[in-house]
Amino acid sequence: AQTVTQSQPEMSVQEAETVTLSCTYDTSESDYYLFWYKQPPSRQMILVIRQEAYKQQNATENRFSVNFQKAAKSFSLKISDSQLGDAAMYFCAYRSDVIQGAQKLVFGQGTRLTINP
Amino acid sequence: NAGVTQTPKFRILKIGQSMTLQCTQDMNHNYMYWYRQDPGMGLKLIYYSVGAGITDKGEVPNGYNVSRSTTEDFPLRLELAAPSQTSVYFCASSHIIAKNIQYFGAGTRLSVL
Numbered sequence: 001a002q003t004v005t006q007s008q009p010e011m012s013v014q015e016a017e018t019v020t021l022s023c024t025y026d027t028s029e030s031d032y033y034l035f036w037y038k039q040p041p042s043r044q045m046i047l048v049i050r051q052e053a054y055k056q057q058n059a060t061e062n063r064f065s066v067n068f069q070k071a072a073k074s075f076s077l078k079i080s081d082s083q084l085g086d087a088a089m090y091f092c093a094y095r096s097d098v099i100q101g102a103q104k105l106v107f108g109q110g111t112r113l114t115i116n117p
Numbered sequence: 118n119a120g121v122t123q124t125p126k127f128r129i130l131k132i133g134q135s136m137t138l139q140c141t142q143d144m145n146h147n148y149m150y151w152y153r154q155d156p157g158m159g160l161k162l163i164y165y166s167v168g169a170g171i172t173d174k175g176e177v178p179n180g181y182n183v184s185r186s187t188t189e190d191f192p193l194r195l196e197l198a199a200p201s202q203t204s205v206y207f208c209a210s211s212h213i214i215a216k217n218i219q220y221f222g223a224g225t226r227l228s229v230l
Contacts, residue, residue: 004159033217044222045160045207089157095217100167102148103216104175107159 006108023092033095040088121220130198138193140208149191155202
C-alpha cells in the first residue's frame with residue numbers, strides 16, 4: 001500500500017522569507033500524481049499544486065513550487081515570499097488507485113506552518 | 118458559486134444514535150468522495166462514487182453507509198454512532214475531465230459522546 005510521510009509536524013518562517021515543507025512517499029508505481037493541499041483555520045481543503053510523475057519539470061504556481069525527486073520518492077513544497085495568509089496546515093497527498101476514473105488519495109499527516117510577522 | 122456544500126457544520130451525537138451527513142455539489146461532477154480527518158492526522162477515504170447508483174468502499178468504511186441516487190447528492194449515514202467516529206468529515210467531488218482535481222466542502226465536525 002502506498003504511504004505518505006511528512007516528517008515536520010510544525011514549521012515557522014518569517015514573513016517574506018522562503019520555507020520548504022518535506023514529503024516522502026512509498027510506491028511501486030511508475031505513473032502517478034502528487035498534490036499539496038492547504039487547510040487554513042476555516043478547514044476548507046484547497047489544492048495548492050500538483051505534479052504528474054512522468055513530467056520531469058517541477059510544477060510551479062506563482063509563489064509555490066515543488067522539488068520532485070522521483071528516484072528518492074521525495075516531493076517538497078517551497079513557498080517563496082511567505083505571506084501571513086499562507087499560515088495553515090499543509091498536506092501532501094498521493095493519488096493511489098484509479099477505479100473507473102475515481103481518484104483515491106492518500107494523505108500525509110500534515111505540517112502546520114506559522115508565519116511570523 | 119456554491120461548489121460542494123456540507124450540512125450540518127457541527128453535530129454532537131450520543132453513543133448509538135444515527136445521523137446522516139449531507140453533501141451536495143452543483144458542478145455536475147461525476148465523482149464524489151467522503152473522507153474523515155482525525156485530530157492531527159491526514160484525511161482517510163471512507164467511500165466514493167463514480168456516478169449515480171454506483172458507490173464503493175474506501176480505506177475506512179466500517180460503521181458507515183452511503184447512497185448516490187442523484188449526481189448532485191452523496192449522503193453519508195452513521196447507523197450506530199461510536200466514540201471512534203468522532204472526527205471531521207469532508208465531502209469532495211471531481212469532474213470526469215479534470216479527475217485529478219478534487220473540490221472539498223468545508224467539513225462537518227462530529228463528536229460522539
